[in-house]
Amino acid sequence: MFTTKLHHFTKVRQFFTPNKLCNLNMPAVHNLQKRLKSDLYEPDYLISMEPDEPVYDCLNLQLKGYDFALLEACQSQIHRYAEVMGIQVDECWATPAQQLKVQQFKPGGTAVEAEYHLNVYERNVQVTDVPAWALGTLLRVSRAVLPEGCTLRVHEHEIAHEEVRYVPDNQLLELKQQLQDMGGSRAERKKKK
DSSP states (O other), X not given: OHHHHHHHHHHHHHHSOHHHHHHHHHHHHHHHHHHHHHHHOOXXXXXXXXXOOOEEEEEEEEEEESOHHHHHHHHHHHHHHHHHTTOEEEEEEEEEEEEXXXXXXXXXXXXXXXXXXXXXXXXXXXXXXXXHHHHHHHHHHHHHHOOTTOEEEEEEOXXXXXXXXXXXXXXXXXXXXXXXXXXXXXXXXXXXX
């Protein structure tokens, strides 16, 4: 039985030799290539008339919430999705927590019933050169990933957003103020004279 299958296989193989296959298919491939070459030509004026795709230069996706661990996980997911979509993530950062004091009053009065101290955390994802079609998709994905109690804002990057990131050095600021109160630095005194 094995020998009959082997004999059948060799007959089929002799019938379909590579040269015969090439000779049978060569004219069809050749005609197909000629037809495609004529279809590929497009005039220059048609290419120049294509509309330009709008691109957003630098955007910040700002996440705010009360739970830092959830917020950080959400930020990392948005970062990952943006990279998968081919959007360039320039930078990610956290800002110092904003401390809020919330008071609950008794009904119909001014007496404080309860007092809460809340921390509002913020994480930012900065994306650059985002095509308009990709931004819509990224925003839909970001909203779907966003946990409860968190907010998402998208805005253009400004210098004020950069300055909020850094915690001021109060000791250095006090020393500068004392120096100004004493008459300024030596360089400033020489300029005054």
